[in-house]
Amino acid sequence: MKVFFDSNVVLDVLLNRQEFIADSMASLKLSELHVVKGFISVVSITDIFYLLKKNLKDFQKAIEKMQILFEIVNIGKADGKIAFEALNSGWKDFEDAVQYSVAKKLHVKYIITRNKKDFLNSDITVLSPTEFIELMKN
Numbered sequence: 001m002k003v004f005f006d007s008n009v010v011l012d013v014l015l016n017r018q019e020f021i022a023d024s025m026a027s028l029k030l031s032e033l034h035v036v037k038g039f040i041s042v043v044s045i046t047d048i049f050y051l052l053k054k055n056l057k058d059f060q061k062a063i064e065k066m067q068i069l070f071e072i073v074n075i076g077k078a079d080g081k082i083a084f085e086a087l088n089s090g091w092k093d094f095e096d097a098v099q100y101s102v103a104k105k106l107h108v109k110y111i112i113t114r115n116k117k118d119f120l121n122s123d124i125t126v127l128s129p130t131e132f133i134e135l136m137k138n
Contacts, residue, residue, distance in 0.1 A: 002037045003030075004103035005073060006113035007044045009129055014048070014065050015055050020114060023129035027112055030136060031072050038073040041102040043095070045075070076102040091121055100124070 005028065011017070012024035031038025040048075048069070052062040078098060082105060086097035096118045103111050103124055111119055111126045119126040127135065 001110075002039060002106055002108040003110045003112055003132070004039050004041075004076070004099070004106065004108040004124075005031075006099060006111065006115065006118075007040070007048055008114045009112055010040060010044070010048055010069065010073075011051060012114070012129075014052055014069065020129070023133050024114075026133045027129040028072055035136070039076045039103070039106055039108065040069075040073050041076050041078060041099050043078050043098055043102070076106050078102050089121075093118060 009024045009027060012020040013028055017024075028038065030036045045066070049062060049066055052065055053059055056062055056065075078101070082098060082101045086094060086101045089097045089101070091097035091100070100111070100119060100122055103122075108124060110132060111122060111124050112129055112132050113119060113126060114128055116126050116128060
C-alpha cells in the first residue's frame with residue numbers, strides 16, 4: 001500500500017517535536033519496515049532541509065538527517081503538469097495543492113498529515129498519524 005507523508009509528519013520526527021513525535025515516528029517506521037510504501041513530494045525536500053538546517057544550526061547534521069529520510073521514504077516527482085493541475089485546482093493553498101497532486105499521481109491510498117484541514121478537498125483519504133497507526137493495528 002502506498003501512502004503520502006505531509007512535510008509536518010516528517011519534520012515532527014526530524015526535529016524531535018515532543019508533542020507529536022511518537023505517532024509521526026510510528027507512521028514513518030511503517031515505511032522504513034516496508035509495511036507500506038511511503039512517499040514525500042520532491043517539492044517538500046527543500047522546505048524540510050531549510051527547516052532542519054535552521055533549527056539544528058548545523059549544515060552537516062541536516063544533511064545526515066536528510067540521508068536517513070531518503071532511506072525511509074520514496075520521492076514523488078512533480079513536473080509542469082502537476083504544477084498546472086495544482087494551480088488550477090481551486091485550492092487556496094498552492095503548496096498543499098501541489099502535495100495533493102503529487103499524491104494523486106502516485107495513486108496513494110492515504111495522505112498522512114497533522115493538518116487534515118489543509119486537505120479538505122481531497123478525494124484521497126486523509127488521516128492523522130494517530131489515525132493511521134490505529135488503522136494499521138487492525
